[in-house]
Amino acid sequence: MRTGIFPGSFDPLTFGHLDIIRRSKNICDKLIIAIAKNSEKNSLFSLQERLEMINTCCHDISSFLDVVFFDTLVVDYCKSNGVNVIIRGIRSVSDYEYEKTIADLNRKLAPDIETVFLLAGNEISFISSHVVKEAANYHGDISALVPQFVSDKIRQKFRQI
Amino acid sequence: MRTGIFPGSFDPLTFGHLDIIRRSKNICDKLIIAIAKNSEKNSLFSLQERLEMINTCCHDISSFLDVVFFDTLVVDYCKSNGVNVIIRGIRSVSDYEYEKTIADLNRKLAPDIETVFLLAGNEISFISSHVVKEAANYHGDISALVPQFVSDKIRQKFRQI
Amino acid sequence: MRTGIFPGSFDPLTFGHLDIIRRSKNICDKLIIAIAKNSEKNSLFSLQERLEMINTCCHDISSFLDVVFFDTLVVDYCKSNGVNVIIRGIRSVSDYEYEKTIADLNRKLAPDIETVFLLAGNEISFISSHVVKEAANYHGDISALVPQFVSDKIRQKFRQI
Amino acid sequence: MRTGIFPGSFDPLTFGHLDIIRRSKNICDKLIIAIAKNSEKNSLFSLQERLEMINTCCHDISSFLDVVFFDTLVVDYCKSNGVNVIIRGIRSVSDYEYEKTIADLNRKLAPDIETVFLLAGNEISFISSHVVKEAANYHGDISALVPQFVSDKIRQKFRQI
Amino acid sequence: MRTGIFPGSFDPLTFGHLDIIRRSKNICDKLIIAIAKNSEKNSLFSLQERLEMINTCCHDISSFLDVVFFDTLVVDYCKSNGVNVIIRGIRSVSDYEYEKTIADLNRKLAPDIETVFLLAGNEISFISSHVVKEAANYHGDISALVPQFVSDKIRQKFRQI
Amino acid sequence: MRTGIFPGSFDPLTFGHLDIIRRSKNICDKLIIAIAKNSEKNSLFSLQERLEMINTCCHDISSFLDVVFFDTLVVDYCKSNGVNVIIRGIRSVSDYEYEKTIADLNRKLAPDIETVFLLAGNEISFISSHVVKEAANYHGDISALVPQFVSDKIRQKFRQI
Numbered sequence: 001m002r003t004g005i006f007p008g009s010f011d012p013l014t015f016g017h018l019d020i021i022r023r024s025k026n027i028c029d030k031l032i033i034a035i036a037k038n039s040e041k042n043s044l045f046s047l048q049e050r051l052e053m054i055n056t057c058c059h060d061i062s063s064f065l066d067v068v069f070f071d072t073l074v075v076d077y078c079k080s081n082g083v084n085v086i087i088r089g090i091r092s093v094s095d096y097e098y099e100k101t102i103a104d105l106n107r108k109l110a111p112d113i114e115t116v117f118l119l120a121g122n123e124i125s126f127i128s129s130h131v132v133k134e135a136a137n138y139h140g141d142i143s144a145l146v147p148q149f150v151s152d153k154i155r156q157k158f159r160q161i
Numbered sequence: 162m163r164t165g166i167f168p169g170s171f172d173p174l175t176f177g178h179l180d181i182i183r184r185s186k187n188i189c190d191k192l193i194i195a196i197a198k199n200s201e202k203n204s205l206f207s208l209q210e211r212l213e214m215i216n217t218c219c220h221d222i223s224s225f226l227d228v229v230f231f232d233t234l235v236v237d238y239c240k241s242n243g244v245n246v247i248i249r250g251i252r253s254v255s256d257y258e259y260e261k262t263i264a265d266l267n268r269k270l271a272p273d274i275e276t277v278f279l280l281a282g283n284e285i286s287f288i289s290s291h292v293v294k295e296a297a298n299y300h301g302d303i304s305a306l307v308p309q310f311v312s313d314k315i316r317q318k319f320r321q322i
Numbered sequence: 323m324r325t326g327i328f329p330g331s332f333d334p335l336t337f338g339h340l341d342i343i344r345r346s347k348n349i350c351d352k353l354i355i356a357i358a359k360n361s362e363k364n365s366l367f368s369l370q371e372r373l374e375m376i377n378t379c380c381h382d383i384s385s386f387l388d389v390v391f392f393d394t395l396v397v398d399y400c401k402s403n404g405v406n407v408i409i410r411g412i413r414s415v416s417d418y419e420y421e422k423t424i425a426d427l428n429r430k431l432a433p434d435i436e437t438v439f440l441l442a443g444n445e446i447s448f449i450s451s452h453v454v455k456e457a458a459n460y461h462g463d464i465s466a467l468v469p470q471f472v473s474d475k476i477r478q479k480f481r482q483i
Numbered sequence: 484m485r486t487g488i489f490p491g492s493f494d495p496l497t498f499g500h501l502d503i504i505r506r507s508k509n510i511c512d513k514l515i516i517a518i519a520k521n522s523e524k525n526s527l528f529s530l531q532e533r534l535e536m537i538n539t540c541c542h543d544i545s546s547f548l549d550v551v552f553f554d555t556l557v558v559d560y561c562k563s564n565g566v567n568v569i570i571r572g573i574r575s576v577s578d579y580e581y582e583k584t585i586a587d588l589n590r591k592l593a594p595d596i597e598t599v600f601l602l603a604g605n606e607i608s609f610i611s612s613h614v615v616k617e618a619a620n621y622h623g624d625i626s627a628l629v630p631q632f633v634s635d636k637i638r639q640k641f642r643q644i
Numbered sequence: 645m646r647t648g649i650f651p652g653s654f655d656p657l658t659f660g661h662l663d664i665i666r667r668s669k670n671i672c673d674k675l676i677i678a679i680a681k682n683s684e685k686n687s688l689f690s691l692q693e694r695l696e697m698i699n700t701c702c703h704d705i706s707s708f709l710d711v712v713f714f715d716t717l718v719v720d721y722c723k724s725n726g727v728n729v730i731i732r733g734i735r736s737v738s739d740y741e742y743e744k745t746i747a748d749l750n751r752k753l754a755p756d757i758e759t760v761f762l763l764a765g766n767e768i769s770f771i772s773s774h775v776v777k778e779a780a781n782y783h784g785d786i787s788a789l790v791p792q793f794v795s796d797k798i799r800q801k802f803r804q805i
Numbered sequence: 806m807r808t809g810i811f812p813g814s815f816d817p818l819t820f821g822h823l824d825i826i827r828r829s830k831n832i833c834d835k836l837i838i839a840i841a842k843n844s845e846k847n848s849l850f851s852l853q854e855r856l857e858m859i860n861t862c863c864h865d866i867s868s869f870l871d872v873v874f875f876d877t878l879v880v881d882y883c884k885s886n887g888v889n890v891i892i893r894g895i896r897s898v899s900d901y902e903y904e905k906t907i908a909d910l911n912r913k914l915a916p917d918i919e920t921v922f923l924l925a926g927n928e929i930s931f932i933s934s935h936v937v938k939e940a941a942n943y944h945g946d947i948s949a950l951v952p953q954f955v956s957d958k959i960r961q962k963f964r965q966i
Contacts, residue, residue: 002163002188026246026275027163027188073782085187090278092580093415096257097736104283104770105779108788114187117251117278122265122444126587135588138556144591234460253902254737258414265448266457269466283766287909296910299878305913324485324509348568348597349485349510395943407509412600418579419897426605426931427940430949436509439573439600444587575741576898605927609748618749621717627752646807646832670890670919671807671832729831734922740901748927758831761895761922766909 004028004085004116007074009129010035011043012150013053016120016127020089021058021065023118028085031064037071044133044157057147075110084113091120091128165189165246165277168235170290171196172204173311174214177281177288181250182219182226184279189246192225198232205294205318218308236271245274252281252289326350326407326438329396331451332357333365334472335375338442338449342411343380343387345440350407353386359393366455366479379469397432406435413442413450487511487568487599490557492612493518494526495633496536499603499610503572504541504548506601511568514547520554527616527640540630558593567596574603574611648672648729648760651718653773654679655687656794657697660764660771664733665702665709667762672729675708681715688777688801701791719754728757735764735772809833809890809921812879814844814934817955818858821925821932825894826863826870828923833890836869842876849938849962862952880915889918896925896933 004027010017024031035050045053047069054067070077074086086106090096103115120127132145136154143151165188171178185192196211206214208230215228231238235247247267251257264276281288293306297315304312326349332339346353357372367375369391376389392399396408408428412418425437442449454467458476465473487510493500507514518533528536530552537550553560557569569589573579586598603610615628619637626634648668654661654677668675679694689697691713698711714721718730730750734740747759764771776789780798787795809829815822815838829836840855850858852874859872875882879891891911895901908920925932937950941959948956 023275027277071782073779073784076782076784090257092584093254093257094577094580094738096251096254097738100280101736101770101772101775103280105775107282108770109779109785114184115280116188117280119261119264119276119278121268122261122447125444126584126591128584131584131588135556135592138554138559140556140559141592232460234457234462237460237462253906255416255899255902258416262414262448262450262453266453269448270457270463283769286766287906287913289906292906292910296878296914299876299881301878301881302914345597349599393943395940395945398943398945412579415576415579416899418573418576419899422602423897423931423933423936425602427936429604430931431940431946436506437602438510439602441583441586441598441600443590575745577738577741605930608927609745609752611745614745614749618717618753621715621720623717623720624753667919671921734901737898737901740895740898744924747924751926758828759924760832761924763905763908763920763922765912 001030002028002085003030003032003083004087005032005034005074005078005083006087007034007036007070007077009043010050010054011045011129012050012132012146012154013057014127014129014132014146014150015124015144016089016091018057018147019121019124020087020118022061024087025061025064027087027116029064030066031087032081032083033065033067034070034074034077035067037069045153049153053147053150053153056149073106073109075106075113078113079110086113086115088115088117089120090117091125162191163189163246164191164193164244165248166193166195166235166239166242166244167248168195168197168231168238170204171211171215172206172290173211173293173307173315174218175288175290175293175307175311176285176305177250177252179218179308180282180285181248181279183222185248186222186225188248188277190225191227192248193227193229193242193244195229195231195235195238198230206314210314214308214311214314217310234270236267236274239274240271247274247276249276249278250281251278252286323352324350324407325352325354325405326409327354327356327396327400327405328409329356329358329392329399331365332372332376333367333451334372334454334468334476335379336449336451336454336468336472337446337466338411338413340379340469341443341446342409342440344383346409347383347386349409349438351386352388353409354403354405355387355389356392356396356399357389359391367475371475375469375472375475378471395431397428397435400435401432408435408437410437410439411442412439413447484513485511485568486513486515486566487570488515488517488557488561488566489570490517490519490553490560492526493533493537494528494612495533495615495629495637496540497610497612497615497629497633498607498627499572499574501540501630502604502607503570503601505544507570508544508547510570510599512547513549514570515549515551515564515566517551517553517557517560520552528636532636536630536633536636539632556592558589558596561596562593569596569598571598571600572603573600574608645674646672646729647674647676647727648731649676649678649718649722649725649727650731651678651680651714651721653687654694654698655689655773656694656776656790656798657701658771658773658776658790658794659768659788660733660735662701662791663765663768664731664762666705668731669705669708671731671760673708674710675731676725676727677709677711678714678718678721679711681713689797693797697791697794697797700793717753719750719757722757723754730757730759732759732761733764734761735769806835807833807890808835808837808888809892810837810839810879810883810886810888811892812839812841812875812882814848815840815855815859816844816848816850816934817855817937817951817959818862819932819934819937819951819955820929820949821894821896823862823952824926824929825892825923827866829892830866830869832892832921834869835871836892837886837888838870838872839875839879839882840872842874850958854958858952858955858958861954878914880911880918883918884915891918891920893920893922894925895922896930 127145135142288306296303449467457464610628618625771789779786932950940947
């Protein structure tokens with residue numbers, strides 16, 4: 001059985017993340033979605049809220065997924081958990097350059113762990129958690145950027161602030 | 162069983178290709194190396210010579226590989242042969258931009274076929290079939306760029322020309 | 323009245339060109355679509371065929387358009403015809419770099435003529451005349467890349483070859 | 484009458500901004516220069532100081548300009564004010580990538596509003612408000628980067644700090 | 645005698661810096677390594693600690709080097725000290741774009757001072773002080789990124805925090 | 806004495822080349838301008854004509870220069886002639902990517918030979934031999950792109966064709 005890991009902040013989950021998650025079924029039999037604990041500071045949503053978003057929006061493929069938190073280098077998490085494929089999305093040239101740096105470092109630290117890239121679908125390549133938060137901050141319509149469940153949570157959050 | 166396809170010209174096979182081929186074992190159980198027939202014109206090596214290079218240099222993983230020729234769009238070959246993962250390597254920003262165009266086109270033509278990318282190892286990211294032929298053309302030492310079997314064939318070829 | 327010029331080869335007209343043409347209505351009152359005569363050599367379609375494609379596919383906005391041939395530097399055509407806005411589309415970083423070189427040259431040669439850029443819609447940014455011809459050459463489905471009238475012409479052309 | 488909007492922080496106004504403002508006369512009959520209110524925090528100059536800079540340095544084209552503050556998404560400001568052309572400058576590949584993301588988002592939110600790009604003149608493409616502040620912070624000569632009125636204001640500001 | 649200057653933060657010194665320092669012998673007879681004082685805030689290591697790292701790890705080429713602190717624009721330091729070659733490394737496209745901006749600014753401010761670039765060796769082009777600190781923060785193995793002396797200092801530092 | 810080599814086609818010599826040549830005085834005491842013999846095919850000017858252009862336009866710094874032809878890999882020419890610094894200009898991201906590939910290859914073939922890069926001055930970064938020939942082909946004004954001596958030769962050449 002091939003297990004892959006998709007690490008990130010997911011603050012919040014977007015249609016971009018969902019695209020990568022669903023397309024990962026072509027690469028592995030099980031996908032670990034790993035939420036970085038260190039992204040807690042300065043985050044909009046708590047770790048638990050982000051976990052809930054993923055579980056709710058992916059309930060139809062729940063047997064394919066494990067959602068976890070992690071607090072180490074991704075490659076060290078992989079070694080400890082017998083995972084050898086990291087999955088990442090690329091949306092732009094600057095994403096490519098950033099991901100290349102991390103992939104080169106990871107290969108140096110753990111040559112047996114492979115990083116595999118999917119290119120974001122072109123219709124959604126402009127979506128990022130950052131763009132979602134910026135748009136929401138100015139009361140923009142974010143229904144094309146995130147699932148309904150997430151946009152409801154964002155609206156609640158900005159009402160509180 | 163997951164089957165992937167690695168399409169290209171392989172004129173000639175380089176250490177860059179071999180890196181992608183071997184790392185593909187993390188993604189699929191069987192890899193079809195598909196040599197584009199249309200690359201015959203203006204090529205240095207015949208289709209048969211390129212097939213021989215791959216078979217010789219990959220004999221230790223021969224059960225993982227199928228080497229074929231193809232003469233259609235890659236996605237049409239995939240549909241006819243039940244393959245749904247295309248594997249491609251990226252060495253640079255310009256590679257990324259070229260591959261993104263092709264991947265976007267392919268998704269439009271065949272949404273169920275996924276293109277998966279590996280980033281070239283940084284020590285060999287400068288290697289391409291084109292660079293090999295240029296270096297050989299000026300009698301440069303290409304032993305760090307291609308396997309011994311290939312460099313012997315290239316030397317013979319340039320002696321004939 | 324503001325007049326703009328959209329120079330190119332249009333060999334053949336694609337949905338990418340049509341996107342730029344229609345969006346140009348936000349910038350100018352009249353658009354000159356200028357087909358480069360020098361693109362005749364090695365072209366798939368004759369100048370007349372390309373003119374016909376544009377006229378047919380844009381008949382609903384024919385009062386907005388003038389379709390012409392030109393045989394000089396674009397800025398010299400602009401000077402002779404009292405045009406001072408060149409409109410160009412950008413699909414990618416490599417497009418950006420190419421267009422920047424030309425725009426810098428044009429500003430040096432004719433500081434009063436402005437080049438204005440529209441970014442290709444993300445759903446169609448992978449489309450180019452080159453990609454269309456490549457796909458058609460391998461009998462791929464090009465109905466998502468060009469208007470029906472153009473795809474019929476391409477099919478005829480490839481049947482002849 | 485065509486009205487365009489040039490949104491930004493203008494903290495401070497540079498020769499780069501002035502280049503875009505003056506060249507916009509080729510695209511529209513009226514230009515709204517819109518200063519983002521949210522850029523107040525961490526800014527060097529107050530909103531009023533920035534407004535004054537623009538009015539002073541552009542007094543010769545004052546009939547072409549409206550200088551305003553805004554506090555929403557740019558596209559929402561456009562809808563409320565009947566503007567349908569956003570004008571932005573691009574200086575580099577990273578600018579291009581950033582602007583593409585915003586333009587894609589804006590097209591999703593408001594398909595009728597067009598974003599039009601001018602490429603920075605090559606002699607001044609290195610100028611940004613950030614570079615100006617960095618240079619001034621180290622007592623560098625900024626007379627080639629901003630108008631005299633602005634450089635006087637910056638000198639006063641750094642004397643106060 | 646040709647004197648060059650290599651300005652930076654060196655927080656901490658990496659194998660990337662050492663590569664540039666040693667290769668600079670092909671360009672100049674004396675190299676001034678200039679540590680930016682303003683990088684003190686938010687730095688991991690004090691200016692003195694960084695000076696010590698460089699002196700220790702480069703003791704075999706100490707006659708080639710001068711290690712100094714500086715607190716002005718680099719070009720102003722150059723003018724005051726009779727240096728006319730700035731040496732910088734480039735690892736990526738985004739490095740290139742950043743360095744181009746600074747080099748263009750410097751040429752404007754001081755046309756007689758030349759900036760010369762070396763491209764990072766491909767095996768180490770992913771190394772940066774930032775990546776080192778990130779990896780160390782997660783207890784990753786950094787022995788391939790920095791000299792032994794530096795990795796010992798980092799380990800001590802993170803133990804203290 | 807430091808000797809550098811500036812290899813290229815120089816078909817024809819442009820203000821871009823002259824900028825690199827003059828700025829090279831900051832890096833070396835002697836500069837070998839090496840014209841690639843293989844660029845003869847499909848060239849506009851003969852090797853002798855290009856040599857004459859360089860000698861004429863650089864006669865004021867003739868003691869700094871040696872103009873030669875070469876017919877091997879640049880690094881092999883360097884080894885045979887005791888040169889260990891290759892000088893190249895970079896005008897754009899695509900130049901950077903191309904030059905990086907060649908520099909990585911050269912370091913593999915000859916680790917002791919260093920490639921040093923100057924970034925093209927921003928006012929002239931759009932100039933290339935290719936752009937000059939394109940502009941001349943359409944009877945454009947090239948006086949801002951090449952020295953008078955070269956533009957006279959180009960005019961003669963295009964009159965002959």
